[in-house]
Amino acid sequence: MTEFWEEELSVVMLAAGDQPLSGEEVDVLWSLFSAIATHWQVEKIDPELMRSRWLDMLGARSSGQVDFRGEYRHAAEVWKLMVDKLTEPVAITKLFADTVVTKEDQAKSRIAHVKFYVANDFIRCFVAKGGFRGFVENARNYTGFMGGSRFGEWAPVRIGERR
Amino acid sequence: MTTAYDYVIVGSGVAATLVCDRLLEANPLTSILVLEAGERIPARDRRSWWDLVLAKRTPYSITYDDDKPGGDFQESYSVGNVLWTFKESRVRAYGGSTMHWGGWSLRFKEEDFECRSLTGRGADWPFSYSTLEPWYELAEQKLGVGGAMNDEGPKRRWGYPLPAYSWSAHESELAGAFEKHGLTPGHMPIARYKRCMTTGTCKYCPIGARYSAQDHMDTLLYEPAHANFHLKTGAPVRRVIANRNRVNGVEYLDATTGEWRVAHGAKIVVCAGTYESAKLLLASTSPDWPTGLGNRYDQVGRYIVTHLLFSVEGTRNDNPQGWFQEYDFPTLMSRSWDTPEKQADGKIFVFNNRALPKIEFDNLMVQGKSRKEIDEIVKGPRRAGLSAFIEEFGDPENRLSLAPGIGKFGLPKTRVSFSRRNPARFMETVTAAQAKLAECLASLGYERNEPMKENPRGDHASGVCRMGHNPDSSVTNGNLAVHGIENLFICSNAVLPNAAAVNPTLTLGALALRLGTWLAEGAHS
Numbered sequence: 001m002t003e004f005w006e007e008e009l010s011v012v013m014l015a016a017g018d019q020p021l022s023g024e025e026v027d028v029l030w031s032l033f034s035a036i037a038t039h040w041q042v043e044k045i046d047p048e049l050m051r052s053r054w055l056d057m058l059g060a061r062s063s064g065q066v067d068f069r070g071e072y073r074h075a076a077e078v079w080k081l082m083v084d085k086l087t088e089p090v091a092i093t094k095l096f097a098d099t100v101v102t103k104e105d106q107a108k109s110r111i112a113h114v115k116f117y118v119a120n121d122f123i124r125c126f127v128a129k130g131g132f133r134g135f136v137e138n139a140r141n142y143t144g145f146m147g148g149s150r151f152g153e154w155a156p157v158r159i160g161e162r163r
Numbered sequence: 164m165t166t167a168y169d170y171v172i173v174g175s176g177v178a179a180t181l182v183c184d185r186l187l188e189a190n191p192l193t194s195i196l197v198l199e200a201g202e203r204i205p206a207r208d209r210r211s212w213w214d215l216v217l218a219k220r221t222p223y224s225i226t227y228d229d230d231k232p233g234g235d236f237q238e239s240y241s242v243g244n245v246l247w248t249f250k251e252s253r254v255r256a257y258g259g260s261t262m263h264w265g266g267w268s269l270r271f272k273e274e275d276f277e278c279r280s281l282t283g284r285g286a287d288w289p290f291s292y293s294t295l296e297p298w299y300e301l302a303e304q305k306l307g308v309g310g311a312m313n314d315e316g317p318k319r320r321w322g323y324p325l326p327a328y329s330w331s332a333h334e335s336e337l338a339g340a341f342e343k344h345g346l347t348p349g350h351m352p353i354a355r356y357k358r359c360m361t362t363g364t365c366k367y368c369p370i371g372a373r374y375s376a377q378d379h380m381d382t383l384l385y386e387p388a389h390a391n392f393h394l395k396t397g398a399p400v401r402r403v404i405a406n407r408n409r410v411n412g413v414e415y416l417d418a419t420t421g422e423w424r425v426a427h428g429a430k431i432v433v434c435a436g437t438y439e440s441a442k443l444l445l446a447s448t449s450p451d452w453p454t455g456l457g458n459r460y461d462q463v464g465r466y467i468v469t470h471l472l473f474s475v476e477g478t479r480n481d482n483p484q485g486w487f488q489e490y491d492f493p494t495l496m497s498r499s500w501d502t503p504e505k506q507a508d509g510k511i512f513v514f515n516n517r518a519l520p521k522i523e524f525d526n527l528m529v530q531g532k533s534r535k536e537i538d539e540i541v542k543g544p545r546r547a548g549l550s551a552f553i554e555e556f557g558d559p560e561n562r563l564s565l566a567p568g569i570g571k572f573g574l575p576k577t578r579v580s581f582s583r584r585n586p587a588r589f590m591e592t593v594t595a596a597q598a599k600l601a602e603c604l605a606s607l608g609y610e611r612n613e614p615m616k617e618n619p620r621g622d623h624a625s626g627v628c629r630m631g632h633n634p635d636s637s638v639t640n641g642n643l644a645v646h647g648i649e650n651l652f653i654c655s656n657a658v659l660p661n662a663a664a665v666n667p668t669l670t671l672g673a674l675a676l677r678l679g680t681w682l683a684e685g686a687h688s
Contacts, residue, residue: 041534060210062449100666121217121527125613127525128216135524135541136485142524143491144216148361156361157489160335162348 002135003085005078005111012118013071021062021072028076029058032095032119035088036126039096042134053129054122061121071117078114095119167192168194168391171413171428173400173443175199176259177668178654178675179434180376180383183306187389193683195680196393196426197380198415200439200572201226202398206293206377217402223262224298226255229571234375236295238570243561244582245619247469250279252621255572257396258377260436261668265365265492266354266373268308268672269566270299272317274503277659278556280408282507285556286466286660288401289630289641292317295673302672303352306374307360310352315498319358325355327494333486333547334495334515340603346497346513353492353648354573373438384419401571403431403447403651407458410651416573432652434675437467440657441563441627444638444645457628460635464564467579468662473593473616474516474550475600482545487522500551500596501664508592510664513600516548536621547609549600553593554664555619557626558584581619582618585627598624599682623667628657643678 021029033054034047049055061068082091094111101107101116128144140157141147147156170186172179177232186193205211211222228249230239239547246639254262261392278285300321300457303310309325327350338348353359354374362369369376384394397418404412405424412427435442445455455463493515500511527537566576583589593616599660601611631637635644639658645651654675656667663670 018308032500036528040528040537056209057213060213061217064210096528097531097533100529102529123528124217124525127528132524136487136522139485139487139489141363141489143363143488146360146362147489148359155329157329158331158332158484158486160332160338162335162338 004081005109005114007110009107009110009113011070011107013066014074014113016067016069017064019069021058021069025073025076026055026058028080029072029118030054031083031088032075032079033122033126035092036096036123036131037134039092040131040134044132045131045134049125050126050129050131054125057121057125068117068121071113074110075114075118078110103150113148129132164510166425167427168196168638169429170195171426171431171683172197172223173413173430173433174259174435174439174655175380175394175396176262176434176436177374177376178671179259179432179673180380181302181675182432182434182654182679183380183383183392184305185676186683187383187386189607189680189683191386191388192389193517195393196428197394198398198400198413198426199257199394199396200435200574201254202396203257204254204377205264206375207369207371208257209369212364212367215367221263222255222444223665224251226572227251228253228577235468236571237565238568239577239579239581240566241581245586247579247581248618248620249577249579250415252624253438257357258375258380261376264373264668266306266356267666268303268310268352268669269307270319271663271665271670272498272501274506275661275663277506278506279519284507286629286631286637289632293382295670295677296320297562298343298677299669300651301676302669305379306354306670307356307358307668308352308353308669311350314570315347323352325358326355328361328490329350329496331486331489332484333520334493336607337495337515337549339601340606341495341497342601343606344599345558346603348496349496350539351494351496351514352420353494354669358421360424363488365492370462400435400443401446401573401575403433403443403456405449405648406449407450407451408647409649410456418573430650430652432654432682433611434654436655437624437627437657438563438621439574440653440655442565442575442577444628444653446567456651457638457648459647462629462634463637464562464637465559465628466629467561467563467581467624468555468557468626469621469624470552470617470662470664471555471593471616471619472550472552473597473614474548475597475604475614476516476519476546476548477601477604478546478612479610480544481606482542483649485522485541486520486545488518488520491517493517498665506554507607509556509589511551511596512552512664513549513551514597516550520545520550545610547604547607551600552623552664553596554662555583555589555627557661558582563627577676579621610630623656623662625656625659625662625667628655629660630658631660642681643674650683652678671681
């Protein structure tokens, strides 16, 4: 029997609908986002410190062209089912390690939609908002990260002897 | 809204903005109409910024030239022996190309103003560096340029308004290699305007820190004292209306109604970038000017020139500190080959490749790499790169002209014919420079990869309405007035007599501030 997340789906983005995401959907999506730190073992990065920036991304991508709410809603449904049925550690491995979807025309199943339209963006958000520091000790900046200070109190990148 | 103004300004980029800044500073009630062919791109828009971070998509890419040969919507054509690239080289929107620039703000050097006299190539400016120096200072203040006073470069009376960025650790190491190979390292001067927070997304700054003409002109527009200052977007200007040696207005298309309109101006200032400035003159034919305004001597469109970008990359086997592109913009540069000694063969401006060493954690994770695999990649082979612009010289046979048909912004299509007279000699200079840059990298253990040369890109195109004393060899005079026409001015990179080796925007800014002040003083007198 085909699992729900393995069901085929058209590669076309899911319709956004008119309703905002519910609090419950946002909570499920947040657990998906938080799982990134778990999967890549970046224990020193606390996802809670990224929550406001993640919410900013979620809000920005939940309107205008293209509106991602349909994909977010679908991802929350799929992720919740996967965690309930497989347990979270197995669901994490299945989504982040076993499912690689880098092109739109590969998004042909429910889980492929979740990976391509939602999880990949969450990964990019996670890295840009500080996750890069979990991979390189003392790294200070990354594209998309606000590493500087308006008042220049600190160097925004690792510097050397010559400045 | 009235249809008669003190000034009608065509274009809304950095030149237009700085001219308006000076005019309104002198007299806030000066009546000005700015006509912009493109539309407003939302600035500091969270969604647009997230689209860049997550999908590398920018909101202005739709404004880029379509130069795909044979494509249904092709609007720009390269017809010379050297392929000229239009794509991604300019933004056609309110704010112009400052909507996507990196903010590099370098002054030309003293010898650039005497290129012909010193080398027998290119052209001399109608004035010297010292004439423009005070305007460079003001331009650096307006754009909020951060730099280092003691770096190599032209003489300057004062330091930069803002401090330079420190080199990253990788660039610090490269700086040491520069010194060993006769290159003096310097700090890239960057227009950080409202204090950069180093997000590395200069192509779309989320906080409006990197200078954009849109931000600046908005502050002028929203100033209540500027009651007679107006901007109209979606208004391509197709013709300047002339009566013998005076112009009295422009014809433009109102994109919202589809109607043609006329705006009258006591003075017309064309700040429409290199391509559109020349094309507007060429398209403005009349019985008095049968080949286009200011084109009695067939000079409009000639001498088009830009910079060739070339690079060298190398790879070493390790990356013990896990260095990567933390800034994502270059802060290391050198002007040691941007000197009078190098001028005859083309001066060269060297800078670090901002994108290297590259570790894209997000892409590795998206590809399903494990933590262990990513750790190995971080400590594994590391690439570094150096890039440079080389100066080329204006040739009368290289020219910009009108192509048949109308492009997507209601403006005539563009044709550029660009060829090199002695390509072998030019490439020898490039190849020799690449070899020296490769030596720098080799001294740090980088094994050279294949060298790269891009085709000339239109980003720094200039020369097609060049300044000069004589109407038979130039289009505009030292005050940027079109020869033979009292009240028509060109203020774009089109007027630069030569391209020098560095980015032209600060020089254009200085020229715009000088013109705006000169016009304002004239208006008062």
